[in-house]
Amino acid sequence: MKYAAVCFLCCMTFAFASAQSQAPLDYNEMADPSPVDSASWNAMPADRLISFGDVDVRYSKRQVPALQQPTTTWKTIAWKNERVHTQFVVASRKKIFQLQVEAGSLTDGKGNNINAANVKTGFVRYVMTDELNKDGGGCGFRPDTRAFDSSLVADGIDFIPVKNVTAYSVQPVWLSVKVPANAPAGNYTGTIKVKQYGGEVLQTLSYSVEVKNYTLPDPKDWTFYLDLWQNPFSIARVHGVQCWSDEHFAIMQPYMKSLANAGQKVITVSMIYDPWNEQTEDPFYSMIKWTKKKNGSWTYDYTIFDKWVNFMMAQGINKAINCYSMIPWGLNFKYYDETIGRDTFIIAKAGSPEYNAHWKPMLADFAKHLKEKGWFNKTAIAMDEREMKDMQQAIALIKSVDKNFRVSLAGNYHPEIQQDIDDYCIASAHNFPDDVRKQREKAGMISTYYTCCVEGFPNTFTFSPPAEAAWIGWYAANKNFDGYLRWAYNSWTANPLTDSRFRTWAAGDTYLVYPGPRSSIRFERLIEGIQDNEKIRVLKSTFAKNKDNQKLQQLNAMLAPFEIADIKSKGAAVMLNEGKAALNQF
């Protein structure tokens, strides 16, 4: 008993030493550079407006939403197993203490229900963003935030159960319904209660979901090849945990599980230190420890690599392992040298004798390790766009070690090397020639597209119109891309919750989800587009099986408008909503 008492006190060495909160803290957003739009608030007929809104709009924080007609009802159409969403807005002249939302079950009136647990609501958060360059793109350094117009935009989605709302502000609420796979087709209706402290109901909203007799596959069975690069070092920094500790993996779990549920196929591996020349707030450390022994031979420690890959596979991300990079931006290769007893590095150009001497033993050892693990057939040595000669030299070296070593590239389209690139991702402005794409498909090779800072639209900057994130999946369907790549799932800025601006590129370029973990309008809508892509695939395959050429033609006609060049004039939202209306007609 005495021992127990002492031990209890030990745990109390500091006031809070062993105390950990079970939920992420709420936080305050940055001050809005736009003034309160007093006219809009004065014109509001009551102290509060609670209405469904438009999922394509990032509502201003300090201006009453300009709704054509406030409405407390919402109707949508969904497949079984599909997740559908909208947002409603709470605008208030008075502060609201503990705004909370209570969702009820939906019922079809015939005894079938969609349980309330399938309905989720989240508070939309405001983050600081900037804008495109004058040239229409988002690349380049931005050392001075004053050189760009900064604004506060609705983007993050926070799943805290309650939130205070300050006077004269707008609080959008994200509403999502996941239709169970086994829900019979029919029309389901339900209500949402918007409350404040003490349970007082401020507004009741009603909505209905028409469930069609089609079933969306589970995310693990989606064929859309999603590749959002993960940054475990950012998570360690923002959560203040030791890299690769058990706590780190526990914290990464929900982020990576969510990514798996978005259909992610690829595990991002840094096989060397800093493959991207410190371009992110948190550089990537090598997941493989390279050691040069005193006798000049090499050893490679795969402990962290194995832990990371096993962990990611356990989350359901298990199709591919892409290892960066043999031709990094700095051509700087760090390793531990036993002779001098510390880390050092060489700089070597692809194809040079030093380069080959550095890489060849490693690739041979790595191939052996991967084969032992049973991972060789899903692992690629991954590169970003480099000079053609460098890429060719690297490919030749890889293939000299094992002709079956997979290679991946994100860059422009190069006919000279395409046959060697198992997973080839090209910029959205490019296309694979149709015959090449078909050959690749037949050979089981992956052909996808990406956007980064270059593309003004469609894109997923924090100021991008939300519909563009969903549009991405439709474009892939129209152009027969296998999927989409973005280089940054979570390469967070210094203050990612409040400020998405970074020292380079348009704001939001470096991450799609927020610490917490928290989601975002961009991420939810990206998933929406992937779902649509899967629905299109299911229909295509069904119609093809039934030899229903008329329906196939209708599908193609539905997709044909999805051309990047038309976004500027027509807007992604218009295109998308027309497409979705047509898709839901099938």
Added chain:
Amino acid sequence: MKYAAVCFLCCMTFAFASAQSQAPLDYNEMADPSPVDSASWNAMPADRLISFGDVDVRYSKRQVPALQQPTTTWKTIAWKNERVHTQFVVASRKKIFQLQVEAGSLTDGKGNNINAANVKTGFVRYVMTDELNKDGGGCGFRPDTRAFDSSLVADGIDFIPVKNVTAYSVQPVWLSVKVPANAPAGNYTGTIKVKQYGGEVLQTLSYSVEVKNYTLPDPKDWTFYLDLWQNPFSIARVHGVQCWSDEHFAIMQPYMKSLANAGQKVITVSMIYDPWNEQTEDPFYSMIKWTKKKNGSWTYDYTIFDKWVNFMMAQGINKAINCYSMIPWGLNFKYYDETIGRDTFIIAKAGSPEYNAHWKPMLADFAKHLKEKGWFNKTAIAMDEREMKDMQQAIALIKSVDKNFRVSLAGNYHPEIQQDIDDYCIASAHNFPDDVRKQREKAGMISTYYTCCVEGFPNTFTFSPPAEAAWIGWYAANKNFDGYLRWAYNSWTANPLTDSRFRTWAAGDTYLVYPGPRSSIRFERLIEGIQDNEKIRVLKSTFAKNKDNQKLQQLNAMLAPFEIADIKSKGAAVMLNEGKAALNQF
């Protein structure tokens, strides 16, 4: 099986709906208004300085600490069961990824150890503060932060296991050792390893603790009457949880357990809505629901009151329940009126017929409820300083309901009513007449002192010299106060982690601990002073029992310098360190 699969998907309605981090997120501090002190960095002999520092100093973030002589050793003296602390500083011209500290066990070389689990380190955090008024106090409105000099000061203590350090910045680390109650007296030595990513050791520090043959009682047995008012509404807001939900209580638990371990005696209860006229960022809602029935009679719902009191008692805070307030600042009393079906209020002056009609039935019902719960003898109707007539009227009404109803007051010293105030807390500038204090002690009444915005020093603003927090316990010992009250343990500002400034009062007035939960230099040092007060009490009682008048005189001589008037000229740190040196001689 099918059902299970569906259910799994339900939980995934949103990417992150059910995902909760296990640790609070790290965060970025506000930009430092002071420039980097380049001269100090250029003068640093190496890229890094790691040295023990002075616990009385708030080290600047962007200036190399001006240490007389950098040192990697630290020596201290402690009693058994005492917690002792210091800080060391890491100053670096280069960024450090994943700074971490590994503490080893301490050993006396004779087979006795102080386990490493008793050694804790925390990263000191920087928060924005302001300064005293020109008049030397900290009261009044501060709507414009530019009217005061703002600076970034070291105050919070964060228990994340690792932290990045930016280039040209200082990261102080708080080091605390809790000596086990059963550790034999002796000299214990140990080491601390300061590391970065990958486990590389940057510096090894060594230290020793001389454990004396005295034992400090457990916090639950401390007689020092600590009363820091708790604000559960702030915790609900900052953590984004529903007030009084299970999650809310789970989140409050570590905050309140820490408060109990500081020796807190009193549970703060809001018995009406907003007793302090919205003076805090989060107003207090009533923990008792007052309902006026259609027939004009009253009912009182104690559900939340009971939950709160039971919860706090379970944390070890169980000596007193102080209920605010019968004479609130607005004299505005809110209640639910069944006739009109909503909340309404009356405004009534103490002593008026309406006031008496409003309060008398409540007090009678409340007394009955408290007696049923067994809490009547520890519950006080609590007031802040008001006009004498109002206080007298309120006391008369309370006593008319039950002459044994306890009353507490925080205010000036008033001989007219002191005999009715069971728990009387007076401003630090005041003293109880010696005979009165003795009478009160004999009668089991509590006599304490407080500081708030009025007192420039000693105080616990975020810019106050850290030693002043510890000085508080010594002053109580010198003046024979039973303890100390501060009105705000955690009435957080809008952005408490980064900005301690508030719309009224000097910065830090409204909270002693940070969300997370995180501790602070102020809170840790306040506890240090309370420990010292307990040590003095133990010695006094030992010497008195032994009739050792010489030692008693030495003790009194040691305490005599602790006069508020001398802080300005001598400094709290000098007084305190002289006092502590003398105390550790016994």
